[in-house]
Amino acid sequence: MKSTKTILTGAALSLVAGSAFAGSHMASEMTIVSWGGAYSKSQLNAYHNPYSEMTGVTILNDDSSSTAVAKLRAMNEAGNITWDVVDVEAAPAMQLCDEGLAMVIDPDTMLAAAPDGTPASEDFGDMLVSECFIPQIVYSTTFGYRTDLVGDTAPTSVCDVFDTAAYPGKRSLFSVPINTMEWALLCDGVAKSDIYDTLETEEGQDRALAKLDTIKDDVIWVSAGSDTPQLLADGEVIMGATYNGRLFSLIEEQKQPVAMIWDGQVMDLDGWIIPAGLSPERQARALDYIMFATDTQRLADQAKWISYGPARKSSAPLVGKHADLGIDMAPHMPTAPENLSRAFLMNYDFWADYRDDLDAKFQAWLAK
Amino acid sequence: MSASTNTEPMLSADGKPLKQSLARALRRQKIRALLLIAPLLIFIFIAFILPIISMLFRSVENDIVATTLPQTVAALETWDSSTGELPDEAVYAAFASDIQKAAKAKVHTKVGLRLNYEQSGIASLFKKTARKAKKWDMETDGPFKEKLIDVHKGWGKIETWQTLKVHSSNYTSGYFLNAIDMRKTADGPEFQPENKQILLTLFGRTLIMSLIITGSCLLFGYPVAWLLANLPMRQANLLMILVLLPFWTSLLVRTSAWKVMLQQQGVINDVLVNLGLVSDGARLVMINNEIGTIVAMTHILLPFMILPMYSVMQTIPPSYVRAAKSLGATNTTAFWRVYFPQSVPGIGAGSILVFILAIGYYITPEIVGGTKGVFISNRIAYHILRSLNWGLAAALGTILLVAVLILYWTYDKIVGIDNVKLGG
Numbered sequence: 053m054k055s056t057k058t059i060l061t062g063a064a065l066s067l068v069a070g071s072a073f074a075g076s077h078m079a080s081e082m083t084i085v086s087w088g089g090a091y092s093k094s095q096l097n098a099y100h101n102p103y104s105e106m107t108g109v110t111i112l113n114d115d116s117s118s119t120a121v122a123k124l125r126a127m128n129e130a131g132n133i134t135w136d137v138v139d140v141e142a143a144p145a146m147q148l149c150d151e152g153l154a155m156v157i158d159p160d161t162m163l164a165a166a167p168d169g170t171p172a173s174e175d176f177g178d179m180l181v182s183e184c185f186i187p188q189i190v191y192s193t194t195f196g197y198r199t200d201l202v203g204d205t206a207p208t209s210v211c212d213v214f215d216t217a218a219y220p221g222k223r224s225l226f227s228v229p230i231n232t233m234e235w236a237l238l239c240d241g242v243a244k245s246d247i248y249d250t251l252e253t254e255e256g257q258d259r260a261l262a263k264l265d266t267i268k269d270d271v272i273w274v275s276a277g278s279d280t281p282q283l284l285a286d287g288e289v290i291m292g293a294t295y296n297g298r299l300f301s302l303i304e305e306q307k308q309p310v311a312m313i314w315d316g317q318v319m320d321l322d323g324w325i326i327p328a329g330l331s332p333e334r335q336a337r338a339l340d341y342i343m344f345a346t347d348t349q350r351l352a353d354q355a356k357w358i359s360y361g362p363a364r365k366s367s368a369p370l371v372g373k374h375a376d377l378g379i380d381m382a383p384h385m386p387t388a389p390e391n392l393s394r395a396f397l398m399n400y401d402f403w404a405d406y407r408d409d410l411d412a413k414f415q416a417w418l419a420k
Numbered sequence: 421m422s423a424s425t426n427t428e429p430m431l432s433a434d435g436k437p438l439k440q441s442l443a444r445a446l447r448r449q450k451i452r453a454l455l456l457i458a459p460l461l462i463f464i465f466i467a468f469i470l471p472i473i474s475m476l477f478r479s480v481e482n483d484i485v486a487t488t489l490p491q492t493v494a495a496l497e498t499w500d501s502s503t504g505e506l507p508d509e510a511v512y513a514a515f516a517s518d519i520q521k522a523a524k525a526k527v528h529t530k531v532g533l534r535l536n537y538e539q540s541g542i543a544s545l546f547k548k549t550a551r552k553a554k555k556w557d558m559e560t561d562g563p564f565k566e567k568l569i570d571v572h573k574g575w576g577k578i579e580t581w582q583t584l585k586v587h588s589s590n591y592t593s594g595y596f597l598n599a600i601d602m603r604k605t606a607d608g609p610e611f612q613p614e615n616k617q618i619l620l621t622l623f624g625r626t627l628i629m630s631l632i633i634t635g636s637c638l639l640f641g642y643p644v645a646w647l648l649a650n651l652p653m654r655q656a657n658l659l660m661i662l663v664l665l666p667f668w669t670s671l672l673v674r675t676s677a678w679k680v681m682l683q684q685q686g687v688i689n690d691v692l693v694n695l696g697l698v699s700d701g702a703r704l705v706m707i708n709n710e711i712g713t714i715v716a717m718t719h720i721l722l723p724f725m726i727l728p729m730y731s732v733m734q735t736i737p738p739s740y741v742r743a744a745k746s747l748g749a750t751n752t753t754a755f756w757r758v759y760f761p762q763s764v765p766g767i768g769a770g771s772i773l774v775f776i777l778a779i780g781y782y783i784t785p786e787i788v789g790g791t792k793g794v795f796i797s798n799r800i801a802y803h804i805l806r807s808l809n810w811g812l813a814a815a816l817g818t819i820l821l822v823a824v825l826i827l828y829w830t831y832d833k834i835v836g837i838d839n840v841k842l843g844g
Binding site: 118119121122125147150151152222227258272273275286287288401404405406407408409411412413415416417418419 | 526527529530536537540541542543544547612615616617618621622683684685686708786790791792799802804805806807808809
């Protein structure tokens, strides 16, 4: 009830704004940066289209999220910021915030409260990992396998990826140390809680690479999220790592003989930032958009098009069925209780410190 | 001009010496010509040369440490890093004051990131320290030595201060050293630990694979160019379209098509298995390695080899080879001693073009190269877009640019650049 009222008031206000101060208080055009593909489509359906309809704003899409930090830095140096709202993962958001390239957000005044009145800061809770970051979804990097190519016993554990005797054939992994080295240690017998302490030491790093050595010849190393679904569809690999939403679309939308191993899924967050240094009109527009697009109903709506979990607690009960397929979306979320119990949490601080070092070592190892 | 010579200078119609007015006319002509191309020159300078220079400049620029932590850098000057003792309280106090200012201006993480390239862990060390230091009172909260070590034990490690001191100069050779798998330390430059050495390998691989690609382009391109130049007009035109058609197709489409062809469940392997030449269990691995990169790039760069060769071969009169044969030369001799030498300028132009394009290629190795077939350009892209180590990327780019210029110069010395023709 209250959410309808908010929307109505919002619509009424924007009508007034539209007629009285057209263009003077809020920009009438905005550029939103995201990842492209099915993910952008879900945002278009859940956020952009309703917002444009309500306010008459023209939304331009730019699929540059994968290089957002580099580009925002360059824009900042050039003194010409052309983006209004940017979709990034948690780690880049922290970096942008630390460098002063993203605007600080006060959740309780700038974001919508939950329908029952719970302030946004509580509704998002732990997801607010940086003061500039407005969480949107929880996604995970996990494994999918070809049901017809793995023999009689289906893999159930992330460590089956390292078991070439039981599951002969190629597997695909991202050619980056993040996630890959954690999985290697996990399957070499290191407890989940000790992984990052182990990875800080030279011996731990060598141990992870030694574990990866055992499957090195059986791995196709990939760089894009779309690679593994393609390789699975072609039967080039029998199992491979990618984002859970990509696997959902492969399994449910494209009906490929693929199933998921949720075990050892590494959870991460994705959300919005507003670049620092926008003109007042553009900033007001960006904030207005954010207020709308991250409210409880909108976040739940996005899950109709893609299997990523909404970042608000209050959105979870509202997650319904897939817009086209009509299947229940809740069990396909990384945050579904069944899947969550087997998850692994990424340590952002560790990777902020060790990414450059480990990436050099990892690439040197790959080239050997 | 003083006409103090014996012979009177020749005068033009207006009474001025001819030489002078000729020079003036020429100068005017030159200026007019220059003015005509001025817009282009200015455009190239602003849009091409300036950005390249400013990007290359980043490879030595390092003022971030000294401008963000000025007092610390000054205080560290008297500290001898080789004594094995931590700096004294003055340095710590200077640093506390610097980091507080930096934290308030939100620039502390940039320094942290910069130094983190040299020593892992400094990024979070700076972040954590800055968070605490924001609340300190510089007048009353000292001494800062214990306080800082208390915040993070990293401040009690001599390596941290060594890193800070070594990388505090305004200009640095550090990025160039990093670019050749070395690093700057308190005891001078030394090699990176072996498990971090990757860039020299990549430089070598880029060079060798570019040469192989140029060679295979030449091998495949030469007969095609010869056919193009010697077939009757109708067939030649058709062939020309076949050469140009892929040229007009998107690079990404062509590269992805090779993926479909070469992969283990791909077209070529399927055909080989069906013919019984390869067993199903031993399908050939032709992609995500060097072979994939070489095959796809040879195909993509082939037109750049064929077109300059074709335009040179077109100018070789067929009568020369006929003359050689009528004088008793065999086909082989006529080709090698008469035709081939005349086509060398085309080979030179095509090879230079293909080689220089290949050495900086990025997208194709990224898609089909896997881990064994990627080039140095993929690493440059990584440092520009992901690790944001623009200094290292600039150093790698500079080395690549200089390498190409040296090769170009060598080519000029050996073959002579006048021997290169793009046509006519």
